[in-house]
Each structure stands twice: as C-alpha cells, then as structure tokens.
Amino acid sequence: MDMFLKIVAAAVMGMMVFYAWRAFQNWQEHGPKAQKGDWQAVVLPLALVVGLVVLLVAMVR
Amino acid sequence: MANPNYTIAGGAQRAVETNKVLKNTYMLLSATLVFSALMAGLSMALAVPSWMYLVAVIGAMLLGIFVLPRSANSGSGVGVIFLITGLLGFGLGAILTLYLAMPNGPQIIGTAFGGTGIIFLGLSGYALTSKRDFSFMGGFLFAGIMVVFIAAIANIFLAMPALALAVSGAIILLMSGFILYDTSRIINGGETNYIMATYGLYLSIFNIFISLLQILGIMGDD
Numbered sequence: 001m002d003m004f005l006k007i008v009a010a011a012v013m014g015m016m017v018f019y020a021w022r023a024f025q026n027w028q029e030h031g032p033k034a035q036k037g038d039w040q041a042v043v044l045p046l047a048l049v050v051g052l053v054v055l056l057v058a059m060v061r
Numbered sequence: 062m063a064n065p066n067y068t069i070a071g072g073a074q075r076a077v078e079t080n081k082v083l084k085n086t087y088m089l090l091s092a093t094l095v096f097s098a099l100m101a102g103l104s105m106a107l108a109v110p111s112w113m114y115l116v117a118v119i120g121a122m123l124l125g126i127f128v129l130p131r132s133a134n135s136g137s138g139v140g141v142i143f144l145i146t147g148l149l150g151f152g153l154g155a156i157l158t159l160y161l162a163m164p165n166g167p168q169i170i171g172t173a174f175g176g177t178g179i180i181f182l183g184l185s186g187y188a189l190t191s192k193r194d195f196s197f198m199g200g201f202l203f204a205g206i207m208v209v210f211i212a213a214i215a216n217i218f219l220a221m222p223a224l225a226l227a228v229s230g231a232i233i234l235l236m237s238g239f240i241l242y243d244t245s246r247i248i249n250g251g252e253t254n255y256i257m258a259t260y261g262l263y264l265s266i267f268n269i270f271i272s273l274l275q276i277l278g279i280m281g282d283d
Contacts, residue, residue, distance in 0.1 A: 005116065005119075008115075008119055009118065009217055010214045012123060013122075013217075014210075016122060016206075017211060017214075019126065020203050020206045021207055027203055028200050031200055032194070032197050033197060034198075035197070038195075038197055042198065045184055045187050045241065046234055046237055046238065048183070049180055049233065049234065050234070052180065053176070053230075053233060053273070053276065056173075056176045057276065057280045059172055060172055060277050060281035061280065
C-alpha cells in the first residue's frame with residue numbers, strides 16, 4: 001500500500017513538473033522582464049523570511 | 062486625443078474591480094482556511110493513518126489540475142475549492158497527529174502556525190502597500206518549482222532527512238515568492254478570478270506550514 005501510494009504520488013508530481021515546464025516556457029516567451037531595482041525589492045522580504053525561520057528554529061531547540 | 066474623463070472613469074472602474082477581486086479572494090481564503098482547520102480537527106479526532114496525507118495530496122493535486130481550471134468561472138468552482146482545501150485539511154490532520162505524539166510536538170505546531178501567519182501577513186502587506194508588480198518573477202518561480210518537484214520525487218523513495226530539509230527550505234522561499242507574485246497579480250489586474258487567486262494563496266500558506274513543520278521537527282529534535 002505504502003509503495004503503491006509513493007509511486008502514484010511520484011507520477012502525479014511528475015505531471016506537475018510537466019505543467020510547471022509549460023508555464024515556465026510560456027513565461028519566458030511572453031512574461032514581463034525585471035526592471036532595474038525589481039530584484040532588490042524581492043530579496044529584502046525573502047531575507048527577512050529566512051531570518052524568521054532561523055529564529056523559529058532557535059525557539060524550538 | 063483621448064478624452065481624459067473616459068481615462069479617469071476607466072481607471073476608477075478598474076480599481077473598483079481590483080478591490081472586488083481582492084475582497085472576494087480574502088473572504089474565500091478565510092473561509093477555506095477555517096474549513097481546512099475543521100477538517101484537520103475531524104481527521105485528528107478520527108485518528109486517521111499517516112498515509113491519508115499522501116492520498117489527500119494526490120486527490121487535491123488531480124482536482125487542482127483537471128477540475129478547478131474548468132470550473133473556476135462558474136459557481137461550482139467554489140464547491141471545488143472547498144473540496145480541495147477540505148481534502149488537504151483532512152490529510153494535514155494525519156500529519157498533526159504524528160507531531161502531537163512527539164515530546165515537543167504541540168510547541169512545534171504552534172510555532173509553525175505562528176510563523177506561517179507572520180510570513181503570509183507580512184508579505185501580503187508588503188505587496189499591497191508597495192504596489193510593485195512582481196509578475197516578472199513568474200519564470201524564476203516556475204523554474205524553481207520544477208527543481209523542487211524533481212528533488213521531492215527523488216526524496217519520496219530516498220527518504221533522506223538532509224534532502225527533505227533542503228526541499229522544505231526551498232519551498233518556503235518559493236512559496237513566499239508566490240505570495241508576492243499572486244498578490245501583485247490581483248492588485249495589478251493580472252488575476253481577475255478570485256477562485257484561482259484563492260487557490261494560489263491557499264497553496265502557498267499550506268506549503269509554508271507543512272515545510273515549517275518539517276524543518277522545526279527535524280531541527281528541534283536532538
């Protein structure tokens with residue numbers, strides 16, 4: 001039962017990879033490109049998320 | 062030359078539509094989160110086995126791929142999203158039962174819950190107040206999802222804690238990016254269907270919570 005479920009889960013996730021690949025290709029061709037300063041506006045909040053996760057790990061240790 | 066009155070009226074109408082999508086999205090998101098929590102409680106009360114989590118995730122993924130996109134523009138889409146989130150909540154209950162059996166399980170669950178709330182509210186607030194268009198991240202996020210899925214498929218069979226930790230960390234960062242991306246698409250008019258918008262945000266919250274549980278469970282254990 002467990003192995004059967006793992007194989008089905010892997011197959012469905014493989015299907016998700018296929019859908020993500022199509023979305024990625026579509027985005028590369030038609031999606032908007034980053035302007036100057038766009039990535040900086042993303043890196044700061046993501047760095048804060050990393051800091052929060054480190055803090056949470058320290059809290060449960 | 063364009064009539065400025067039409068331009069102003071068009072801009073105001075777009076703003077009203079955007080606010081309506083945003084309001085409907087957050088209302089449906091709240092309802093699905095509550096329903097999900099109720100289903101998780103039911104699953105814990107019934108003490109369902111842990112394999113139920115995989116069954117629920119497989120069912121929810123299939124519904125999300127094949128059924129939701131076809132029904133999202135009709136009233137039945139609301140029923141489908143409740144079915145998906147209820148299934149995921151029911152599966153989550155099986156995982157929470159396992160964590161509650163650990164010595165510091167309740168603390169880990171509470172910390173993961175609080176952390177997920179802070180991440181979601183913080184990033185949503187940032188996207189809403191900055192009014193930046195984060196749709197340029199689409200290619201990067203979908204490429205990242207592909208890599209993470211391939212690693213996750215490998216780890217279904219390898220069951221390596223270090224790889225699970227790396228995948229969970231990557232999922233938290235990617236889903237944080239998706240919160241910025243989805244929220245900015247709603248406020249910039251890129252997403253006009255509140256059911257699909259809710260689905261995207263719900264998946265981000267669910268994945269962040271599950272990944273935080275995994276990271277805290279591995280790192281909190283001596």
